[in-house]
Amino acid sequence: MDSQNPSDKAAPQDQMAGYQPVSRRPIGDVFRKTAHGAVRICVRLGIHPDVISYLSIVAAALAAVCFWKAAAAPWLLILGPAFCYLRLWFNMLDGMVALASGKASWRGEILNDLPDRVSDILIFVGVAHSGLCHVLSGYWVALFAVLTAYVGMFGQAVGVQREFSGIMAKPWRMVTLHIGSWIALALVWLNADAGRSATGATSSTTGATLTVLDWTCLVVVIGCVQTIVVRLSRIFRALREKGGRK
Numbered sequence: 001m002d003s004q005n006p007s008d009k010a011a012p013q014d015q016m017a018g019y020q021p022v023s024r025r026p027i028g029d030v031f032r033k034t035a036h037g038a039v040r041i042c043v044r045l046g047i048h049p050d051v052i053s054y055l056s057i058v059a060a061a062l063a064a065v066c067f068w069k070a071a072a073a074p075w076l077l078i079l080g081p082a083f084c085y086l087r088l089w090f091n092m093l094d095g096m097v098a099l100a101s102g103k104a105s106w107r108g109e110i111l112n113d114l115p116d117r118v119s120d121i122l123i124f125v126g127v128a129h130s131g132l133c134h135v136l137s138g139y140w141v142a143l144f145a146v147l148t149a150y151v152g153m154f155g156q157a158v159g160v161q162r163e164f165s166g167i168m169a170k171p172w173r174m175v176t177l178h179i180g181s182w183i184a185l186a187l188v189w190l191n192a193d194a195g196r197s198a199t200g201a202t203s204s205t206t207g208a209t210l211t212v213l214d215w216t217c218l219v220v221v222i223g224c225v226q227t228i229v230v231r232l233s234r235i236f237r238a239l240r241e242k243g244g245r246k
Contacts, residue, residue: 060119064126071131133213166227180216
């Protein structure tokens with residue numbers, strides 16, 4: 001950075017002209033601290049935050065492959081959640097690098113958010129085709145994950161705050177999947193000969209088998225419904241308060 005001429009230093013500030021971040025996802029200090037060193041390295045090397053955003057998709061794709069192949073190699077249920085957390089880490093890092101390097105912009109807002117939606121779809125499609133749950137379970141979660149994020153953006157679109165509230169925001173979807181994956185793995189290891197039945201329970205009314213990952217997907221969908229309701233109610237309340245101040 002010290003080797004740059006004055007015009008080079010001014011360029012990032014020009015990119016931020018007229019732009020101020022108005023909605024940043026609340027991130028725990030402990031998690032944020034894990035990226036401080038990486039932020040300094042990225043700024044020093046001139047790594048663009050868009051590159052980091054694309055890396056989050058790569059991490060999600062690796063997670064998807066792990067879940068997809070998990071029936072044949074159950075140990076991949078350890079790696080899958082790890083790549084999910086790497087995806088979250090890249091999602092955090094790109095915004096931190098953008099702000100630290102003066103490259104935050106409205107364009108960056110799009111490229112920060114779009115990979116998130118792609119990542120959600122990739123991960124849960126991988127779960128859908130894992131053979132450890134019903135295919136539709138994974139696709140329903142992918143649908144509701146995108147819908148939940150879409151509703152959260154409504155507030156910003158209509159001139160109030162973007163909503164990150166609710167019990168099944170993006171990080172908690174990954175945590176829930178992590179817990180479900182490791183429970184499924186533990187059951188497979190405890191009763192390897194039982195195969196698929198080791199990860200689920202049979203419904204006495206329908207005769208259908210619900211595996212641990214089916215139940216995990218159901219929990220995520222229910223949580224997404226609660227999150228959508230909470231976000232809409234907060235956005236509507238903010239709109240009423242905004243209207244009352246005029």
